[in-house]
Amino acid sequence: xxxxxxxxxxxxxxxxxxxxxxxxxxxxxxxxxxxxxxxxxxxxxxxxxxxxxxxxxxxxxxxxxxxxxxxxxxxxxxxxxxxxxxxxxxxxxxxxxxxxxxxxxxxxxxxxxxxxxxxxxxxxxxxxxxxxxxxxxxxxxxxxxxxxxxxxxxxxxxxxxxxxxxxxxxxxxxx
Numbered sequence: 301x302x303x304x305x306x307x308x309x310x311x312x313x314x315x316x317x318x319x320x321x322x323x324x325x326x327x328x329x330x331x332x333x334x335x336x337x338x339x340x341x342x343x344x345x346x347x348x349x350x351x352x353x354x355x356x357x358x359x360x361x362x363x364x365x366x367x368x369x370x371x372x373x374x375x376x377x378x379x380x381x382x383x384x385x386x387x388x389x390x391x392x393x394x395x396x397x398x399x400x401x402x403x404x405x406x407x408x409x410x411x412x413x414x415x416x417x418x419x420x421x422x423x424x425x426x427x428x429x430x431x432x433x434x435x436x437x438x439x440x441x442x443x444x445x446x447x448x449x450x451x452x453x454x455x456x457x458x459x460x461x462x463x464x465x466x467x468x469x470x471x472x473x474x475x
Contacts, residue, residue: 301339302448303332304354307369310410316368328355328372333379336394340387349392350452353380357400359463361471377463384461393460395451400467401429402439435468 308324316324332353343349357363358370359377377396384394401407411429415422430437447466450456465471 301335301350302352302354302452303335305331306406307356307366307373310365310413311368312365313367321368324368324372325375328369329376329379332376336380340383340392343392344387344390347391349387349390350456351392351394352448352451353377353394353396354448355396355398355463357398357465357467357471359396359398360465360473381461388460391457393451393457395456395459395461396463397444397448397451398463398465398467399439399444400465400470401433402441402444402466404441407438433468433470437468439466439468 305327307328308320311320336351340349340351343351353376355373355377356366356369358366359374362370380394380396387394407429411422411425414420414425418425444466447464451459451464
């Protein structure tokens with residue numbers, strides 16, 4: 301099972317209203333938990349299951365304008381950390397992929413919005429964003445897909461409870 305929900309739109313935290321918060325939590329925390337709850341016992345009884353949640357680099361490195369998304373996804377991550385160990389003995393793994401900047405429609409839309417808001421050219425923002433990544437480029441759908449495929453494979457049975465960063469080295473850390 302792969303959970304991949306679009307996040308709440310970029311917005312200043314001052315613009316976020318109570319209903320926005322509830323909707324963000326439902327989209328990025330509650331719905332994935334409900335979906336996992338619906339399938340995990342069956343996976344355990346069959347002695348095989350792979351669950352991959354697509355969260356965000358913002359879980360580890362909050363980004364301005366993604367406050368609601370970051371909080372909801374961090375909540376999902378923390379919630380699942382508590383139940384993951386119970387299922388490892390049944391060959392059911394739960395992992396999270398935390399993507400950084402990937403060449404997607406969401407990135408293109410946010411670049412366009414940033415350009416409009418700042419009065420700059422989209423090409424300038426693209427260069428600035430890609431230069432903020434040690435790899436000096438955005439990730440590709442293929443790189444993302446191959447990582448997800450591996451986490452769903454038999455060969456990944458000993459990887460569980462992990463937050464896999466795919467960010468071109470953007471989040472600098474030791475642990």
